[in-house]
Amino acid sequence: MSLQTFxxxxxxxxxxxxxxxxxxxxxxxxxxxxxxxxxGDAVSHAVLPGIVAGFLIADSRxxxxxxxxxxxxxxxxxxxxDLVRRFGRVEAGTAMGVVFSIMFAGGVVLMEQAAASNVDxxxxxxxxxxxxxxxxxxxxxxxxxxxxxxxxxMPREVVTLAVALAVSALAVGLFWKELKITSFDPSLAxxxxxxxxxxxxxxxxxxxxxxxxxxxxxxxxxxxxxFICPAGAARMLTDRLATQVRLSLLFAAVSSIGGYTLAAFxxxxxxxxxxxxxxGMIAVVSGVVLGLAIVFGPRHGLLARRRPAVVVEG
Amino acid sequence: xxxxxxxxxxxxxxxxxVAVLLLQGGYNTTVVMVGVTLLGIAAGTxxxxxxxxxxxxxxxxxxxxxxxxxxxxxxAAVALGAEGRSLPVLLGGAAVAGxxxxxxxxxxxxxxxxxEDAAMGAVLSVFFGLGFVVLSYIQxxxxxxxxxxxxxxxxxxxxxxxxxxxxxxxxxxxxxxxxLLLFKEFRLVCFDPEFAEVQGWPVxxxxxxxxxxxxxxxxxxxxxxxxxxxxxxxIIPAAAARFWTDxxxxxxxxxxxxxxxSGYVGAALSALMERFPAGGIIVLVAxxxxxxxxxxxxxxxxxxxxxxxxxxxxxxxxxxxxxxxFEQTEARGAPLTTPVSTDAxxxxxTWSAPWxxxxxxxxxxxxxxxxxxxxxxxxxxxxxxAWRQTRSHRLWEAYFARHVAIxxxxxxxxxxMAEHVLDPGIVARLEEQLARDGRLPMPGGLxxxxxx
Numbered sequence: 016m017s018l019q020t021f022x023x024x025x026x027x028x029x030x031x032x033x034x035x036x037x038x039x040x041x042x043x044x045x046x047x048x049x050x051x052x053x054x055g056d057a058v059s060h061a062v063l064p065g066i067v068a069g070f071l072i073a074d075s076r077x078x079x080x081x082x083x084x085x086x087x088x089x090x091x092x093x094x095x096x097d098l099v100r101r102f103g104r105v106e107a108g109t110a111m112g113v114v115f116s117i118m119f120a121g122g123v124v125l126m127e128q129a130a131a132s133n134v135d136x137x138x139x140x141x142x143x144x145x146x147x148x149x150x151x152x153x154x155x156x157x158x159x160x161x162x163x164x165x166x167x168x169m170p171r172e173v174v175t176l177a178v179a180l181a182v183s184a185l186a187v188g189l190f191w192k193e194l195k196i197t198s199f200d201p202s203l204a205x206x207x208x209x210x211x212x213x214x215x216x217x218x219x220x221x222x223x224x225x226x227x228x229x230x231x232x233x234x235x236x237x238x239x240x241x242f243i244c245p246a247g248a249a250r251m252l253t254d255r256l257a258t259q260v261r262l263s264l265l266f267a268a269v270s271s272i273g274g275y276t277l278a279a280f281x282x283x284x285x286x287x288x289x290x291x292x293x294x295g296m297i298a299v300v301s302g303v304v305l306g307l308a309i310v311f312g313p314r315h316g317l318l319a320r321r322r323p324a325v326v327v328e329g
Numbered sequence: 330x331x332x333x334x335x336x337x338x339x340x341x342x343x344x345x346x347v348a349v350l351l352l353q354g355g356y357n358t359t360v361v362m363v364g365v366t367l368l369g370i371a372a373g374t375x376x377x378x379x380x381x382x383x384x385x386x387x388x389x390x391x392x393x394x395x396x397x398x399x400x401x402x403x404x405a406a407v408a409l410g411a412e413g414r415s416l417p418v419l420l421g422g423a424a425v426a427g428x429x430x431x432x433x434x435x436x437x438x439x440x441x442x443x444x445e446d447a448a449m450g451a452v453l454s455v456f457f458g459l460g461f462v463v464l465s466y467i468q469x470x471x472x473x474x475x476x477x478x479x480x481x482x483x484x485x486x487x488x489x490x491x492x493x494x495x496x497x498x499x500x501x502x503x504x505x506x507x508x509l510l511l512f513k514e515f516r517l518v519c520f521d522p523e524f525a526e527v528q529g530w531p532v533x534x535x536x537x538x539x540x541x542x543x544x545x546x547x548x549x550x551x552x553x554x555x556x557x558x559x560x561x562x563x564i565i566p567a568a569a570a571r572f573w574t575d576x577x578x579x580x581x582x583x584x585x586x587x588x589x590x591s592g593y594v595g596a597a598l599s600a601l602m603e604r605f606p607a608g609g610i611i612v613l614v615a616x617x618x619x620x621x622x623x624x625x626x627x628x629x630x631x632x633x634x635x636x637x638x639x640x641x642x643x644x645x646x647x648x649x650x651x652x653x654x655f656e657q658t659e660a661r662g663a664p665l666t667t668p669v670s671t672d673a674x675x676x677x678x679t680w681s682a683p684w685x686x687x688x689x690x691x692x693x694x695x696x697x698x699x700x701x702x703x704x705x706x707x708x709x710x711x712x713x714x715a716w717r718q719t720r721s722h723r724l725w726e727a728y729f730a731r732h733v734a735i736x737x738x739x740x741x742x743x744x745x746m747a748e749h750v751l752d753p754g755i756v757a758r759l760e761e762q763l764a765r766d767g768r769l770p771m772p773g774g775l776x777x778x779x780x781x
Contacts (some may be wrong), residue, residue: 047443052450053386060557102631103623108446109385109568113619116561120612123558127604236461240454247447278462282469292465298458305451315442 022154025279027170031149032237032271032297034176035229038183039241040267042222044260047246048198053108054093054219055242057115058226059235061092063122071129078171082227089223092118093216149173149232172232179228186221187260190214195256237294241267244301248308251315270301341601349597358600364494365592365611368550369562371501373588374508375542376567377581381519387540388563390434390449391427392547392556396460398426399551400467407470416493420548427544430456431537489553500549504542508581515539516577554608561612562588569619572626591615643691649676650692651715652722654705655770665712668704719770724751727759 039055046052062085069084092114100110149170154160187194197204197211204211222242229238249262274297279290310317341349352359379388402422406412430452437448508515517525518535526532543563550559566587570580595611624631653674658667671677671685680688686701693701697711707715728751751759763769 047447050444050446052444052447053389056386056389056450056453099623103572104629105568105571106380106383106385108383109380109564112385112389112560112564113568113616116558116565116612117616117619119557120561120609120616123606123609124613127606127609236454236457239450240458243447243450243454247443247451250443251441287469289469291469292461295458295461295465298454299462302451302455302458305455309437309441309443317440320440 018156019154022156022160023151025275026154027149027151027173028293029272029275031170031173031176031232032275032293033268034173034180035233036237036241036245036267036271036297036301037264038176038180038225039229039238040245040263041180041183041187041260042218042225043242043246044249044256044263045194045198045218046222046242047250048256049215051107051219052243052247053111054222055226055239057096057111058089058092058223059230059239060115061118062088062227062230062235063119064088064125065091065122067122067125067129071125078231082231085227085230086224088118089227090220093219093223097216175228176232179225183221183225186217190217194218233297234294237298240298240301241270244298244305245270248301248305251305251308251312254314266301266304270297270304274298274300346597346601349600358596360491360494361489361600361607362593362596364489364497365553365596365607366589367494367498367501367592368546368553369566369588369590369592369611370585371497371504371546371588372550372559372562373566373570373584373586374505374581375539375546376563376565376588377570377577377584378508378515378519378539379543379563380567380571381577381580382536382539384540384543385564385568386446386449387431387434388543388547389560390453391430391540391544392551392560393453394430394456395423395427395548395551395556396457397463398422398424398429398460400460400463401426403467404463416552420551423551424544424548426456426460427547428541431540431544493552497549497553500545504546505585507538507542511535511538512578519577554611558608558612561615562591565612565615565619566591569615569622572622572629574628587615587618591618643688646688647692647695647697648718650674650688650705651697651707651711652719653677654707655715655719659770665715666707666709668706671703671705713772716770716772723763723768723770724756724759727762728755731759731762 043052043055046054065084065086065088066081067084068088069080069082072084073080095114096107096110099105099114100107103110105113149172151168151170151173154165160166193204193209193214196207196209197214201211204214226235226238226242229241245263245266246259248266249259252262253259275293277291277300278293278296281296282290308316311319313319349358349362352362376388379385399419399422402418402425405422406415406418411418434445434448434452437443437451438445441448443451514530514535517528517530518532518539522532522536525535546563547556547559550562553559554562567580567584569587570583573583574580591611591614595614596607598614599605599607599610622630625633627633650671653676654669655665657669657673658665661667671680677685689698689701689703689705692698692705692711696708697714699706699708732755760769
């Protein structure tokens with residue numbers, strides 16, 4: 016593998032993955048604390064009709080109508096779940112399951128109509144992502160990394176995801192106090208005058224947008240994994256929110272690089288010819304990280320809990 | 330929208346519709362319809378308990394978790410020299426992976442600080458990611474089997490064979506029988522697990538059995554409607570049935586019925602209309618049933634709830650009006666049936682025009698006032714009711730003020746008749762008290778004794 020193929024093939028894919036996973040992991044911290052981890056799952060299924068509708072209306076595979084359709088569908092799903100839960104007095108998980116599966120079914124039916132008009136819309140790319148198709152054709156050597164002309168040809172996915180990460184980081188930074196108090200104690204937050212409902216809706220909409228931005232590149236499964244696994248692993252290791260957020264970002268980066276490397280080069284090392292699915296592998300690595308944290312966490316891990324309390328002998 | 334318009338829907342003829350609905354629409358159609366109808370019954374039955382146990386998303390987790398099992402079973406079968414694509418092998422792998430997924434969620438939620446939903450999401454995505462890696466490996470083998478395996482994700486109802494339908498029928502019967510046998514245990518665990526635990530029931534084992542039934546239905550349904558839509562068939566009919574009743578056995582029956590209707594109608598539509606994929610249509614039919622239930626169910630539906638709330642508010646307001654009229658006529662020393670303008674009632678100043686109409690119509694429809702317009706003239710029934718209301722209100726007021734030391738302003742037990750609750754001796758003393766204060770209401774609203 017030459018440096019040039021690395022720069023052209025692997026670097027853009029890695030960057031896209033890194034930005035996507037870190038953005039998801041950042042927001043995931045609050046989802047895990049709020050017991051809304053499955054929102055990523057719900058949103059990732061619910062966007063299907065939006066994607067197909069955006070595609071049908073624009074009559075092309077152009078990106079922005081699909082992006083708009085997916086975002087509208089994601090926000091619709093979030094709002095509908097909330098409405099069904101409150102007005103139908105239905106448990107949150109049931110409301111999610113009902114709303115997203117109906118929307119997904121609608122997407123499947125719509126897709127069949129799209130197939131009728133002889134256009135190819137691959138639903139699986141939403142599920143699995145097209146990480147391997149993100150190419151940066153400009154670089155000729157290491158010098159290209161600081162060459163503005165070459166950098167300006169960075170694939171659109173990488174740029175979009177960098178923006179998504181920056182927006183999430185900015186939002187979390189600005190509303191840190193609000194997010195923190197509404198995540199840990201929503202009723203206290205309401206008594207103190209923090210708009211818990213508005214913060215929640217804002218977070219959900221941000222989750223929807225980040226998820227949609229990440230689907231195209233890394234696929235919905237990895238998005239769901241990244242909303243939960245890094246934050247969950249970090250939660251096993253610390254009681255401080257700031258530390259937890261930093262750890263989750265680190266875990267997201269480790270999983271991305273580790274998973275990508277294993278998928279792209281692992282089979283070659285084992286003497287196989289083809290690489291494996293990168294997004295799936297990254298999800299698996301993040302799951303392994305979570306598993307390790309669950310077992311070996313210093314205070315909350317399984318081993319630490321099994322150990323009898325330290326007895327001071329005098 | 331040109332693409333949609335250009336697709337040109339062909340409507341089936343009436344005889345075709347009748348033939349399909351009567352299961353005469355050809356061998357394949359009949360097999361599919363019978364199969365998914367039975368699947369709907371089984372899914373609705375197990376879904377009832379999953380929804381009541383707040384485990385709706387567990388079925389989602391489980392169905393995603395089956396994917397690596399399917400892939401690994403295929404690889405194992407090929408390695409052993411067997412036919413990898415055989416359905417029992419793949420479904421066996423799916424069931425094992427589903428059970429492992431459930432066990433991991435259970436373990437994480439029980440033994441760590443992570444909440445159950447995080448455990449479910451983690452298992453769902455990591456297992457599915459693993460499944461995807463395995464599938465991408467199978468793809469590199471070049472056997473062309475990956476197409477056959479990935480159809481589990483979206484399902485392929487049309488490909489259902491008579492043998493599949495028989496399998497589904499057997500499973501549906503098994504699930505229903507198991508549910509009937511364990512009905513008492515399931516009910517206990519659904520509604521009061523702590524009580525069940527204290528009573529010595531093996532709650533964990535019953536829970537696992539319940540989830541086991543969901544696994545069975547999920548695995549059987551994978552091929553029919555796909556792993557994402559089977560969870561819809563488990564959750565939606567049960568969630569819809571919940572709006573209609575508070576009785577568990579009735580809810581189970583309704584959920585099974587909704588599941589059956591979704592399967593039957595969905596499969597029929599799919600057979601009759603071009604480009605209506607059965608899996609999606611079945612779920613949309615279930616979704617329509619859910620939306621109808623959400624709004625129109627008499628028990629817990631949104632409209633019934635709003636109607637109840639509106640009626641309650643009208644009843645309370647009507648009581649205010651009756652008491653207001655009583656006090657007005659009492660103050661003037663006039664008989665109760667004297668017309669009183671609504672302007673004389675202080676609280677009526679805040680009424681909006683539609684609300685005023687609604688309140689007056691309500692009073693009139695109940696036969697409490699002679700005409701639904703101001704000034705208000707009480708009918709004889711209205712006069713009697715006004716007296717009862719005022720008397721009850723004042724008795725309570727006096728009781729709370731004297732015996733319970735609650736500020737009279739907080740007393741608002743309008744609907745309760747004091748003499749039904751309070752001891753007759755206390756009522757008699759309170760009446761004496763009111764009479765001394767000149768506040769004892771007289772039937773017919775006779776002039777009150779002048780104070781002082």
